[in-house]
Amino acid sequence: MNHFTKLAAATLLAGVTAGAAMAQELYAPNLSYRTGPFAATGIPLMNGQADYLAMLNARDGGIGGVPINAEECETGYSTEKGVECYEKTKGAAIVTQPWSTGITLQVLPKTNVDNIPILAPGYGFSPMADGTVFQWAFNMPAGYWDAADMIVQYMESEGSLDGKKVAFLHLDHPFGKEPLPVLEMHAESKGFELVPIPVGLKEMQNQSAQWLQIRRERPDYVVMWGWGAMNAGAITEAVKTKFPMDKFIGVWWSGHDADLKIVGEDGAGYKSISWSFPNMDAPVMAAIKEHVIDAGNTMSNEEEMQGVFYSRGVVISAILAEGIATAQAEYGTAEINAEQLRWGLENINMTEERISELGLDGMVPPFSTSCANHTGHSGGWMLEWDGEKFVKASDLLQADVAGYQALLAEKAAEYAESNAPWPTNESCSAMN
């Protein structure tokens, strides 16, 4: 027992000193989930993220000459573990990447006190778009409300939605409920009937009841907000129940190649909205191959790298790196702190030129953020599964943000009020 306490004391001490010694790098921890029921979607994302930063470290010696420490803290997508990871890493971190809507919601209020920016690309709480209220949270390049809006636009492009029926198959979890306000809004204005069908965390792999309901309701479209093992479950059930795949549209987290490969040809026609796209010809992929893959520093593999999720991981890290670089340029120091990174993330300007400069050609649409706009609203492409891989099935769609800007502001204000005292950034519009 004595031995044990000594060991524990030693490790604690080591942890503290290690924290002090980390000054020569930019500590950007990632609250990853390579385990648990959502690992299937998590692993390629984490690999893409890690590989891009590893590439920067290997090729450029980091960003602005300072290496990035992209340490992972495993959450297993559990909110509890996520908060633990946040607490553990926040000391030296310049950014936190919570990776789940649940964890994001929990750390959101804490970041106000700890002054650490949350980077939640394409997930989290949609009203985070309002930078005046959520000073520390970023969900660029697009939020869930954007996704819902684009999906509705796409469905409308196939014919009026008036009198139609849209089933909304979603995970019964904060993430799955996120787009409801926008979908409800559109249902009312466009005259379609919205049928929300929740999938419990426990039934992700056995959705026969949900798909029986879909069969009974006979919807014109099924829109899916799925994650992890739920996607594969839904897609196999859809094939089994002979639901027309071209009327089945998922959010960007439901567009994972591996989930579709299970059904292969039978899944052809399935669609997923996305703000990222795999382009193996993009220079960045070649750089990753050269500096990371060939050097044997990856946990990924050839097949995974061609997938949507790996490339999305790459884009996410690129956004972070761009935020860091912007901050470094503004403050004239390579070793930026969390507060400076926030400025950087607020002033990202991903133009076509910049995207091409970074070697991300065709992998992400252009977008820009500002102090008041933390989402960027990049828009996205509708991807379609052709039986073997995802292909672009539409031009770049743009969400009609104006349509729900008021709703965003209202929800953000509501949130701030129920969490009073909540600091807001009054100076924001002036600075803009």
Next chain:
Amino acid sequence: MLYRTAGQFKTSYQADQALFPVKQDAFLLGVILLLAWVILPMVASEFVFQALLIPVLIFSLAALGLNILTGFAGQLSLGTGAFMGVGAYACYKMVSIFPEMNLIVAILLSGFFSAAIGVAFGIPSLRIKGFYLAIATLAAQFFLVWLFEKWAWLYNYNASGAIQVPNLDIFGIFVSGPQAASITEYYVVLFVVSLLTMVCINLTRGTLGRTWKATRDMDIAAELIGINLMKSKLTAFAISSYIVGVAGALYVFLWKGAAEPNAFDIPLSFQVLFIAIIGGLGSVLGNYLGAILIVGLPVVLNLVPNALGISINSAMVEHLNVMIVGGLIVFFLIVEPHGLNQLWRLIREKLIIWPFPH
């Protein structure tokens, strides 16, 4: 020699039934209290508060609640997580409806809601026994978590379906929510946990405690010597659920800051059960020992590879963690099925007769 009890005579029944008839025990408790109330808060870092001290206290309390039911009254329950949820949601609704309410009062009141639900789900225990009852408590577990998800009123119709702890203050000091300092949260938790531990010690050593233990050891005999089994079991469910509910309110309001329905799902129930069993069924102290082990172990395990300079990815650490906790559970059950409490008791007995072997 340190633990010599010779020479400590009791001259009244009162003295004999005092909490700590042995002086050294009282001394030890004093040291622990001093540590908990004064020394630890002075030296602890933010991380230690959040990852060790506060969760250890909260989980100890939850395990203590479960131990009343399972360890003292003999009714196995797998629904602890859901009852913690009832406490948390009750507290959330109270502070949303009465924002002026003192948080500690709200937390102590929220226990009554889980007690009521606990009694309702305890009624089957009058007819169902053993594992059948354990599975029956799973009905409470799954049903309640489902209800937390479906009943939007419970989470004030938040779009996310999660409950979020607001900033609440007592006499101008923030005690919960993101603005609260860890040390304040710690003291609130410590106060509530100390208070309820005291209550539990008193209840378990007195009339009610004997009633429960008799019910646990042999329910038929208990009934034949005049124990109303219904009352005995239902009081156990009520008091156990009360404590578990309070622990649940603390868990959300003073530790996690927010919670989704599935935070109260079965893994939480199992975690509390592990603590109670590894600590020792039918003991009060054991819950603390068990919580230190189960909460502390993953934290230490996460630090070990770093300290040894081995780089393992965090997923591997997590897998190893799960594996080691599983292995440890089996190991402890084999080494000492009566838990850490029994281990401590044996050490103490050895100390009392030390330096003689017998």
Next chain:
Amino acid sequence: MKDTAGYVTADGRQIGGTLMEMRNITLKFGGVTAISDISFDIHEGEIRAIIGPNGAGKSSMLNIISGFYTPTIGEVWYKGEKRPPMKPFEVARMGVARTFQNIALFEGMTVLDNVMTGRLTHMKSSILSQALWYGKAQQEEMENREIVEKVIDFLEIQRIRKTPVGRLPYGLKKRVELARALAAEPSILLLDEPMAGMNVEEKEDMSRFILDVNDEFGTTICLIEHDMGVVMDLSDRVVVMDYGKKIGDGTPQEVRADQAVIDAYLGVPHE
């Protein structure tokens, strides 16, 4: 009720009026009749025995008295009133205490705590008072502890007071069980084969305790026993059962002389 007058025993003790009376008790489990149409009474202060070979229905009779079984037909009269159907714990609270054939102690508790459970029917402090260990709860605990200590003294088990009962030998367990029943200060004490499985020495001890209890506290005792010799010495009156029927009832001398009893029971050499 009939026969409320007392009587004087052979050794000159004055026995009170009827305390309990069983009227036409019949007990059936499904199709099996365990007891058929038995009536007898128990007087205040006497030692009443029920004897009979295995399967005679003695234990079932005791279980009816203590409320564990409800008779299919028949009435139980207690302290001059007909006892309505009630739960075993309610019967216990009316002053009926018992021991068990296969010791039913609470193994997870100490001897002291076990005996204290015998006092539970007398303890009434509120949960709040107990939770705070203040006021009535504490006072009650001390008062009852005193009574329990008297019983412990009486049965000479002071030494093992703090020992968990699981560690005790068989004979002592039986004694602790008796202590627990006595601690309740019952009006009627039911003993289910108190000497079962004991050696001669232990049997003598137990007999002495039974007589002392009856003598010192004036407790009415109803016991079931297999061992004829002991029973004949101990008891004032004996009911003899065989195959669920009563075949004899009277003083040990009368029973011993009863031809039906001799045929059914005594005629068979035992042990």
Next chain:
Amino acid sequence: MLADIFINPWIDMVEAPDFLLQVLWEGLVSGILYALIALGFVLIFRSSRIFNFAQGIMVVFAALTLVGLHAYGVPAWIAVALTLGVMFILAVTIERVVLRPLVGQPDIILFMATIGITLFLIGFGEIIFGGENKQMISAELGIPTGDTVLEPWGGLLILQHLDITVVIVATLLVAALLAFLNFTQMGRAIRALGDDHQAALSVGISLQTIWVLVWFIAGIIALVTGIAWGARAGVSFALEVIAYKALPVLMLGGLESITGAIVGGLMIGILEKLFEIYWGQPLLGGNTETWFAFVLALIVLLFRPQGLFGERIIERV
């Protein structure tokens, strides 16, 4: 409201009989799998009084081993044989390392130990196989993947060949198991163990052997269940939760009754599906399958504490 509860569901059923048939069929298929898992529990409980919580993870572990071996290039049927070998080693290990040292401990301790085993296997399995969702090697095992579409009453009834196979294989497995238990000496010893340890031992088979055997049989059942569920929904650790469904089956059927496990499983599979479709989704917002089986079992137990197939308990003093 009352009409929604008491009248409309029945009307719905009659109006779309093809849909009702589909619901019943889906319920039947999941019910059979619940019954299989429950059977694993019952066997172990009968022979050792252990409430084996690890049965669920054994399903996952078996399926993962099979898929994992195949991924290393082992031909499908050899992989099955090797997986059976792994399950046997697992049974022996559990008996040696966990059960033997814990002989004679209270039920709850053994129950906790199986939860420990569960955690251990989760961690171990994730290290070896990884957490991502994998595809069951259905085609390689020759499990048919097509479907048959029937049109009763002009409606639509889709029967997956996979599901039909599951039903047939499960039925055969149960039949084989019953034959083993009733007609072999080993089997009789296992059954006797449930009633009387001494009697069983006097047959001349050691307790250890029986335990290993029983855990191995539970492992075989786990593999079959794992293949079946895996083929339906992919193989990952999320599968583990289906094992919870076996618990209310046990409550309904009784912990020791083999018939109970089978009938209880089918009952719960069908009833929960009917309830979810006709009452849960329209009235309660869906997802009632998480708790329906438990609540149903609880209510039944309130009236029959021994379960549907247990023998009536007569308490004695």
